[in-house]
Amino acid sequence: MDFALIMFVLLLITGSVWLLDRFILQSKRIDSAKEPWWVEYSKSFFPVILAVFMLRSFLVEPFKIPSGSMIPTLQVGDFILVNKFTYGIRLPIISKKLVEINSPSRGDVMVFHYPENPSLDYIKRVVGLPGDQIAYRNKKVFVNDVLQEQQPDGDYNYVETALNFVHTERYRENLTGHVHSMLVNPEVPSIHLGAVAEFPHRENCAYSEKEVRCIVPAGHYFMLGDNRDNSRDSRYWGFVPDNMIVGKAFMIWMNFNDLKRIGLSID
Template sequence: MNFPLILFSLLVITGAVWVLDYLIWRHKRKQDEDEPWWIEYPKSFFPIILIVFCLRSFIIEPFKIPSGSMIPTLIVGDFILVNKYVYGIRLPVINKKIIDMDSPEAGDVLVFRFPEDPSIDYIKRVVGVPGDVVTYHNKKLFINDKIVEQVYEGDYKYVEPGLGYIYSEKYTEYLGEANHSILVSREVNGLQYASVREFPFRENCQYSRTGFTCTVPPGNYFTLGDNRDSSSDSRYWGFVPDENIVGKAFMIWWNFGDFDRIGQFIQ
């Protein structure tokens, strides 16, 4: 379901009714005649839809986390807020950037339209920006031939629907100007080579059974899930084009199953 398109359509319809009534229809009604319902209702909803449309399109948009690919940073059921303007102002629906601002940096948690199906929103962590050489070998991450520091924190247990409890190793990863937690599974090899697909700029990557090296092309970004061995990300389907970017995730605003997570800022 393309919610931005639906919201835009409602805005156009209710706005058109409001304008037509203001310019034409109200002058044709008798002084004591009530507004027809098909005029009254759209006019009543128009200001609300306009406010929601502007907030959601240009300032903040809510999302719900549907999978465990970003555990432990984000868990299934988290409702998050996404900053829509930090990377530039974009026209709604067509997602065309009209004002440039900051660019995604390594370590940012990015919401974007899935390159293989732009109707689906994905959330991953940026590990490579244009020009970076990203290497992932035996579960170790290198950026421009420099290893990204990881500090072991201990074991981590979580529930995977349909699979039960999953045990992983938890690390603090120092990427960019901040740090965050990642999970690494003892039972999964470094790369699921059979899952690698063809994608634009595939020639920028060299794969092996234990990992890969990719040079990030201009206007694109390389992403990974924090749950490294349970994430469909740039390792398998390629780079994220700038035009697919939705915004930067910055806060958890609700979780029905864990109230302690409410209000946490996303690192």
């Protein structure tokens, strides 16, 4: 079950007990009588649950990075903070936008509900905005037919969870002004056609062995992982609709395997 939904249910239960006691039960108790345990616990936990629920729903929510699809920007085991209001204020649980503030920008690292299974949260980088024509060809990104510059930045080696050693090449990619690090494995093809799923607006995309080209629908975004050859992203499952956006990742607050990463901003 979704954590936000669990918090909401607990909030309803403890809040209902608090109201029941405040307006009915309290007046019927003898002054010396002790509160029932379920009233005492509910009144104690209600303000705490309310504070946590409001904080996570409207301000900041923590997430843990479970995979290497965003290496080198994010490492497996990073605990990150996500700004919940930068893209607008949304109702908890149903994610309906109440107040428009900002729209995602190209280059943002964004958390969203995975379109193939909305109970899961994914994190990728925004590459395509509504109306953009995005092409990923020979390991390079083209936005509206303009090549996004990549500058070599040395080799980058890492070990996967199965103790597989991976050798990649690191680049500094410029997404129309937003510069960030990304990885390319020269031994892996640009796209695995057999892994491409059927998805909404699939007709907006054209595939070949060396290229995927898509026109991003209105109200949707095209996402890529920074570890390009170890990322299942919009190349395979399509676009992220606006109503599945969770927020913008902005800081690493903990990594128990590498304490030097604490406090790093997410570019």
